[in-house]
Amino acid sequence: MAIGYSVYIERPASGAIGIKTKYAKLEIYGCSHCRTHLSSSNHIMSKDYRGVTGDAYLMRKVINVTEGHRETRHMITGRYVVCDIYCHTCKNLVGWKYLMSEKRDQEYKEGKYILELEPITECD
Numbered sequence: 001m002a003i004g005y006s007v008y009i010e011r012p013a014s015g016a017i018g019i020k021t022k023y024a025k026l027e028i029y030g031c032s033h034c035r036t037h038l039s040s041s042n043h044i045m046s047k048d049y050r051g052v053t054g055d056a057y058l059m060r061k062v063i064n065v066t067e068g069h070r071e072t073r074h075m076i077t078g079r080y081v082v083c084d085i086y087c088h089t090c091k092n093l094v095g096w097k098y099l100m101s102e103k104r105d106q107e108y109k110e111g112k113y114i115l116e117l118e119p120i121t122e123c124d
């Protein structure tokens with residue numbers, strides 16, 4: 001397990017003046033403890049999720065996390081095999097990853113992540 005190596009999310013150069021792209025207001029989310037970058041607003045699939053601690057986002061991609069043990073969890077939308085995800089620097093619990101869904105119409109969540117809003121923060 002690699003420790004102490006974090007990937008940083010780079011903002012696109014803000015040189016393109018006059019053109020308002022969707023990247024102009026890219027938000028980078030990081031661990032609230034150590035500010036390790038975890039994901040950014042262009043990876044949000046849905047903001048309409050609830051985590052253990054409150055509001056959560058469904059993310060297409062999350063980086064710099066380590067995965068916990070896989071377990072089966074019952075949720076409102078069905079049963080899933082998931083694993084918790086932790087900031088790889090400080091081991092802060094930041095959400096979970098969907099590994100498998102028992103329902104076909106929920107399969108789009110497989111390989112995707114829930115990022116809890118409480119343990120993350122917006123980074124500069």
Ligand SMILES: [Zn+2]
Pocket residue numbers: 031032033034035036087088089090091092
């Ligand atoms: Zn951290």
